[in-house]
Amino acid sequence: MKKIQLSILDIGMILQGQTATEALAQTVRFVQLAEDLGYKRYWFAEHHNAGNQISPSPAILIAHTAAQTKTIRVGAGGIMLPNHSPLKVAEDFALLAAIHPGRIDLGIGRAPGTDGLTALALRRSREAVYQYDFPENLEELLHYFQRDFPTDHPFARIKFSPSPELPNIFMLGSSNGGVQFAANKGVGFAFAAHMSPDIAVPTLRHYNETFQPSNWLTAPHGIYSISIITAETEEEAYYLARPAQLFWARIFSGTPIGNFPTLEEAHAHTFTPAEESAATRMGNSMLIGTPTKIAEQLERVTKEAGVEEVMMLSFYPTIESRVNGYRLLAESMSLT
Numbered sequence: 001m002k003k004i005q006l007s008i009l010d011i012g013m014i015l016q017g018q019t020a021t022e023a024l025a026q027t028v029r030f031v032q033l034a035e036d037l038g039y040k041r042y043w044f045a046e047h048h049n050a051g052n053q054i055s056p057s058p059a060i061l062i063a064h065t066a067a068q069t070k071t072i073r074v075g076a077g078g079i080m081l082p083n084h085s086p087l088k089v090a091e092d093f094a095l096l097a098a099i100h101p102g103r104i105d106l107g108i109g110r111a112p113g114t115d116g117l118t119a120l121a122l123r124r125s126r127e128a129v130y131q132y133d134f135p136e137n138l139e140e141l142l143h144y145f146q147r148d149f150p151t152d153h154p155f156a157r158i159k160f161s162p163s164p165e166l167p168n169i170f171m172l173g174s175s176n177g178g179v180q181f182a183a184n185k186g187v188g189f190a191f192a193a194h195m196s197p198d199i200a201v202p203t204l205r206h207y208n209e210t211f212q213p214s215n216w217l218t219a220p221h222g223i224y225s226i227s228i229i230t231a232e233t234e235e236e237a238y239y240l241a242r243p244a245q246l247f248w249a250r251i252f253s254g255t256p257i258g259n260f261p262t263l264e265e266a267h268a269h270t271f272t273p274a275e276e277s278a279a280t281r282m283g284n285s286m287l288i289g290t291p292t293k294i295a296e297q298l299e300r301v302t303k304e305a306g307v308e309e310v311m312m313l314s315f316y317p318t319i320e321s322r323v324n325g326y327r328l329l330a331e332s333m334s335l336t
Helices: 020-037 058-066 086-099 116-123 126-130 134-146 179-185 197-210 234-253 263-268 273-281 291-305 319-332
Strands: 005-010 041-044 073-080 104-109 168-173 188-192 222-230 286-289 309-313
Touching (some): 020 041, 041 058, 058 073, 058 086, 073 086, 073 168, 086 104, 086 134, 134 179, 168 179, 179 188, 188 197, 197 222, 197 291, 234 286, 286 291, 291 309
Parallel strands (some): 005 309, 041 073, 104 168, 168 188, 222 286
16 A cells, blocks of 8 residues: 555635635645645635635636645535536636646536525526436536547537646545446546545445546546544644534534634534534544544555545634644655
8 A cells, every 4th residue: 555645625614703815815825835745636615605615616716726836736626517517617627727737636526515596596597406417417528628529419519628738537426426427437536524434435445446447547546535633632633623513513403504613612612402413423524633643544544445545624723723733644644
C-alpha cells in the first residue's frame, strides 16, 4: 500500500462575525496553506439557498484559487449535474483546464444539492425538477469531453472547446447510486463517508472490483471523504468538534440550522432529544482526536476500502484551529 494522499473538501462555510468577502479571502489562504503542506487537491462543493455557505459556483472559486496557487489540484466536489446544462459544464471545465493544465478536477453529483423550490428556480420548469435524466446528461457530458458523439447525433455538430486539456473526472456518491456510473464509465469515485459512514468501505470496494478501464483511467481511483477534527490533545479535539456536532445534529434532526455555531454557543447548548438521536446516528461520520489517532484510523479504513486517498471535510470553529488542524494532520501523515 502506498502512502496515503490527503485532500480537502470545502463547503464555503462563513463563520459568525465574518463577511462573505473576508471568508473568500481566507479561503484563498487555506488553499495556499494546503499546497504548502503537501495536500493533493482542494475541492469546492456546490450548495444553493444556504445563508451560511458561500459556494454556489465551484467553477468561479476554482478559477479564483487556482490563479493564486501553483501546483495543488483544484476542483469541484462537486458540480450537481441536474442543475446544469452538460454543454455549459463541459465548456467551463475545458476552459479551466486550458488555463491551469493538469490541475483541474471535475467531481459530478447526481443530486441537486438544495431544496425543491431552489431546484425549480435553477432549472426553470417543474418537468425538469421531477424528471430523472442524469444517465443521459452524464453520457452527453462525457461525449463532449471525449469528442466522440455518434456521427448521427445532433450534438455532434457542436464545435466543442479547441483546447486538448481536460479535467480529471470523478463521480460523487453518498449511497449506492453513483458507484456504478463511476465503475462503468471508468472514472474516479469519491464516497462521502461523512454522510453515510456505514456503507463507505463496501461501496468503495465494489467500485474497485467492478471498475472498467477507460480513456479516463486505466485503474480505479477511489477517494474516502470524511469529516476530521484534530488537535494536540484528545480533550481539545472534542472541545473543537462540539460546534460541528451541533451543526450536523441540526441538519439530520430537521431543526433550523442557522449560522455555524460558535464554541461558546455549542457548549452552552442543550441538545433536544431529536438532536441527541441524530448525533448518535452520525457518530461515525466524523473522526475526532489527536493526529496520531486520526492517522491510525485513516491507515486502517483506507486499507479496508482499497483506496490511497482521503478527502478531509473540515468544520473547525475558528480559523486558527483549522490552520492548526491542517498542519498537524499533514505532519502526522508525512505529507511534506
